[in-house]
Amino acid sequence: MEVTAKQQDGITILALQGRLDATTANDFEQQLLVMIHQGSIRLVLDFEQLDYISSAGLRVLLKAVKELKRCDGRLFLCAVKDYVREVFDLSGFVSFLPIHGSLEESLRAF
Amino acid sequence: MHNSVRFEITNQLSELSTIARVVSEFAAAQGLSSKGLYIINLVLDEIVTNIISYGFKDDRPHSIGIELGLEGPILSMEVTDDGHPFSIADAPGINVGLPLDERPIGGLGCHLVRKMMDEVHYERRAGCNHLRLTKNLDNLGPGSRGCSIHGGLD
Numbered sequence: 021m022e023v024t025a026k027q028q029d030g031i032t033i034l035a036l037q038g039r040l041d042a043t044t045a046n047d048f049e050q051q052l053l054v055m056i057h058q059g060s061i062r063l064v065l066d067f068e069q070l071d072y073i074s075s076a077g078l079r080v081l082l083k084a085v086k087e088l089k090r091c092d093g094r095l096f097l098c099a100v101k102d103y104v105r106e107v108f109d110l111s112g113f114v115s116f117l118p119i120h121g122s123l124e125e126s127l128r129a130f
Numbered sequence: 131m132h133n134s135v136r137f138e139i140t141n142q143l144s145e146l147s148t149i150a151r152v153v154s155e156f157a158a159a160q161g162l163s164s165k166g167l168y169i170i171n172l173v174l175d176e177i178v179t180n181i182i183s184y185g186f187k188d189d190r191p192h193s194i195g196i197e198l199g200l201e202g203p204i205l206s207m208e209v210t211d212d213g214h215p216f217s218i219a220d221a222p223g224i225n226v227g228l229p230l231d232e233r234p235i236g237g238l239g240c241h242l243v244r245k246m247m248d249e250v251h252y253e254r255r256a257g258c259n260h261l262r263l264t265k266n267l268d269n270l271g272p273g274s275r276g277c278s279i280h281g282g283l284d
Contacts, residue, residue, distance in 0.1 A: 039150070041175060042143050042175070042183075043143050043144065043146055072150075072168065072171060072172075074172055074175045074179070074239070075176055075241075076179065078238050079235050079236070083235060086230060086233075089230060089231075101164070102164075103163075103165035103167075104168065106165075107242060110226070110241070110242060110246070111238055111242070112226025112227060112233075
């Protein structure tokens with residue numbers, strides 16, 4: 021999985037490309053937690069190019085949201101593919117992990 | 131029309147890419163939607179990741195058998211392994227309505243498998259775990275349709 025990071029108006033945008041599964045989740049978790057601990061506490065994960073996520077990926081997001089709650093941060097997802105969206109509903113993540121249709125919408129929501 | 135494919139992988143997480151490749155070929159040959167493809171990948175991934183991570187106490191290589199079949203709209207899958215007895219059908223459920231602070235980190239994989247499949251049937255036979263799953267791919271709409279679970283070690 022490829023992760024591309026950029027900053028915009030104090031918000032960190034991470035664009036994910038490929039597969040977030042048990043083989044890529046640990047590296048991504050490390051990367052995300054390091055960023056949060058270094059002060060990137062306003063985050064958007066852009067899923068437009070993410071083809072696949074499994075529960076290993078969902079666990080990383082859950083850990084990140086828990087971590088961010090402790091330091092008053094926020095995490096939004098955007099541009100999640102239709103066929104991927106259902107796992108967020110089935111997991112009950114929608115109550116604490118807002119999903120927006122586009123990156124612009126996520127950026128406006130801060 | 132009935133079409134099936136059977137393959138084996140070893141107990142290494144890198145084999146998830148083998149599953150992705152075979153499933154993708156199967157989905158293309160059967161004309162399945164992106165969602166159908168995703169569901170097959172996800173369910174097999176969750177089951178196999180679980181087997182590889184927790185199923186074996188020794189360091190020997192083990193093979194895991196996977197069979198995929200499609201008869202009309204009915205998808206069937208079977209996963210066979212010689213790890214210690216474990217039924218995803220009987221794994222403890224999780225409460226997805228819990229607030230963030232109380233949400234456990236684990237248990238999501240089994241939950242997703244059960245939610246996404248119509249039937250999950252487990253059998254321990256001749257020292258192997260046999261997990262058989264079915265799903266009607268005509269019912270792929272979003273929503274929280276229930277599923278029935280049969281069998282298991284209870």
